[in-house]
Amino acid sequence: HDGQIRDGEIHDGGSLAPEETPEGIEVRGLEKSFGATPVLEGVDLDVAPGTVTVLMGPSGSGKSTLLRCLNLLETPQAGRVRIGEDEIEFGAPLRRGRAAALRRHSAMVFQSHQLFPHRTALENLMEGPVHAQRRPRAEVEVEARALLERVGLAPKADAYPDQLSGGQQQRVGIARALALRPRVLLFDEPTSALDPETVGEVLAVIRDLAAEGRTMVVVTHEVRFARDVADHVVFLDGGVVVEQGPPGQVLVEPRHERTRAFLGRIL
Ligand code: ADP
Ligand code: MG
Numbered sequence: 040h041d042g043q044i045r046d047g048e049i050h051d052g053g054s055l056a057p058e059e060t061p062e063g064i065e066v067r068g069l070e071k072s073f074g075a076t077p078v079l080e081g082v083d084l085d086v087a088p089g090t091v092t093v094l095m096g097p098s099g100s101g102k103s104t105l106l107r108c109l110n111l112l113e114t115p116q117a118g119r120v121r122i123g124e125d126e127i128e129f130g131a132p133l134r135r136g137r138a139a140a141l142r143r144h145s146a147m148v149f150q151s152h153q154l155f156p157h158r159t160a161l162e163n164l165m166e167g168p169v170h171a172q173r174r175p176r177a178e179v180e181v182e183a184r185a186l187l188e189r190v191g192l193a194p195k196a197d198a199y200p201d202q203l204s205g206g207q208q209q210r211v212g213i214a215r216a217l218a219l220r221p222r223v224l225l226f227d228e229p230t231s232a233l234d235p236e237t238v239g240e241v242l243a244v245i246r247d248l249a250a251e252g253r254t255m256v257v258v259t260h261e262v263r264f265a266r267d268v269a270d271h272v273v274f275l276d277g278g279v280v281v282e283q284g285p286p287g288q289v290l291v292e293p294r295h296e297r298t299r300a301f302l303g304r305i306l
Pocket of ligand 1 (some may be wrong): 073078096097098099100101102103104105
């Protein structure tokens with residue numbers, strides 16, 4: 040069955056801290072409507088630990104909604120989501136603490152960075168770990184500075200978002216997600232709001248994260264990036280998974296007419 044990811048595709052996660060051990064994701068029968076409008080109509084998704092899944096599909100197909108359901112920015116009406124050992128079944132009343140446990144595993148990077156405008160780059164990274172996770176400020180600061188260095192922005196620690204380019208802001212956004220020590224990273228069109236010349240610097244950071252064995256789900260229309268980096272490509276249309284498989288199959292020899300038509304439009 041071409042939806043399965045085999046163990047051999049798992050990357051070496053050597054450089055990750057123990058608390059960041061990548062987890063797998065399992066989604067079954069996910070249904071989400073807004074009012075009377077169904078947006079996800081029974082989505083199944085498997086992401087093996089340490090692998091990169093690229094999610095593609097036309098505008099309005101439900102990609103953002105699916106990502107938002109994975110970290111509970113939206114609550115589905117039915118189905119279930121498991122990340123690592125933590126699982127939530129929707130439809131039944133949520134057990135106390137369950138949602139928080141699931142949400143803790145993932146961090147999201149949005150199309151536009153959504154940094155706090157009146158905080159420096161460093162303060163943006165420290166906000167979540169210090170206030171939401173209640174970790175010691177001194178320890179968080181050391182880690183935050185190392186993360187800024189990692190995304191090539193150590194010299195910009197004291198800069199405010201409006202003093203940074205779009206690509207730099209987005210790299211701060213990625214570092215801010217990493218500061219939460221997530222086991223799963225979710226990217227929602229991380230480069231689509233960027234000037235063409237800055238897309239590469241952001242994709243390079245994402246590639247680097249893939250290489251260290253992070254579990255990632257990336258919504259993007261960057262086909263070349265998907266071919267190089269994805270272990271698995273999922274094509275969503277009309278709230279259902281139309282086709283999925285390795286990038287060399289879905290992007291090169293798509294089986295479904297809707298996938299072919301979509302790729303024909305964006306290539
Ligand atoms: P994509 O990310 O693939 O472009 P979305 O998940 O953003 O698609 O949206 C899928 C559909 O759900 C669209 O028709 C959109 O208008 C609708 N939708 C998304 N969020 C909301 C919301 N908060 N309220 C009402 N409709 C929404
Ligand atoms: Mg979207």
